[in-house]
Amino acid sequence: MPAATFVLPASLALQLLSGAAPAAKPATAPAATVKAVSPAYSQAVAEKLIGPALTEGHAYARLAELTDGIGPRLSGSAGAEAAVQWALRGFKADGVKGWTEPVKVPRWVRGEERGEVLASERTRGHPLSLIALGGSAPTAPDGLTAEVVEVDSLEALAALGDSVKGKIVFFNHTMSVPADYGRFAGLRGRGPAAAAKAGAAGALVRSLATASLRTPHTGSTRFEAGGPRIPAAAVSTEDADLLHRMLARGPVRVKVVLGCSELPEVESHNVVAEVRGREKPQEIVLISAHLDSWDVGTGAHDDGAGVAMVMEAARLIAKLPQAPRRTVRVVLFMNEEHGLHGARAYAEAHAAELSRHVAAMEMDSGGFRPIGINLRAGAGGQELVRPWLPPLVALGAGTFHEREAGGADLTPMIPARVPFFGVQVDVTRYFDYHHTMADTLDKVDPQDLARSTAAVAWMTYAMAEMPGTLARPEAPATPPGPPALVPQSKASGQ
């Protein structure tokens, strides 16, 4: 596609750049003044990374290949394996050395799914817009019919004791802004298992969404190994409101049919690639995203955009006349969405060198415009990074964002005290599309993606080139628990 038509014209990109650059030094300036404004970095390198990211449309073209060309990529599926091969081909074409590393992943497969509110003496019936949660058990072939009981928290469920036995527990909540995701994601992740333990026959969860055109949002739910498993689905926010209104007037019975199945684990792969450092190749700056997606939509924002950004950053850095001081390693994790298997496999396989991971980033909040830089490091991090921020000013990302850097796939590196950095994007619209059929390429603005890609490329280079490295953050007081159902980066709204 003529991607260049979507992005900033080269002249504007360069204007933006020169506007963002440290003041050019006049030829006649006294030596002391020259020294005072001399930037920490090479302006020429900044232009070589940011200019093409803004003007060439390469990241967007690559995202189109992944979303329109490969499509959905749920772990264990043929689409996920096609994505692995696609990424390898892409790195090869870019002149970036790439390879795969093995990961065992679950294979959950969606089947038929439908539901309805049954007619009663008070009302006629209604179809329900629903979608099975990843990890859900199937219903019997002819479906599950039961009375609905509504709760708004795990505590409210516990208070009902075994009165939910044989019923369908409906987890309702009040998510309205992205920051609510972390507050309510536990209802999706842990609610169905808690309902199953209390004897419920099924669970419905209000979609975790900030906008809806009656589109339900899927996501992972987790049952304890050996514990009871029940059918669990998300309903659209409109259907959640309908259930809530009807329940206020009296008992409601629904019928749900879910044909999903859990197949044996399969072998899959993380895709890893490297641009070797020129002075300290043993020191690693890791940039990452997750290659898998949910099985509905094409994972354009989640997380095709992140994949496109970090692949493009590596391509542009590999094209520089001189490699940065440290090694830039790209990791495209497999199965962030349904258990963080790729993240754990990477941290285990590379445990011996995590002490040499001097910085790590995961881009996994959509392909939106950049609004700042995040860090998670020991003392002095901002002071170290600040001199490298001027090229980001014109991109809208030249300041530190208050949110701590992180990413679900980075959590297994926390005990090794790996410092994290990130480009914060504007997540206002992320949860309109997240985990839905609507997460498709048309939702990604090419200019926003180009700007975030430019910021990722520059920040990656900065971390790999700056003379010093970030101090390592304190070890957490309590080690991270089992793989987060609420990814760390998403807990506060990403």
Ligand SMILES: [Zn+2]
């Ligand atoms: Zn994601």
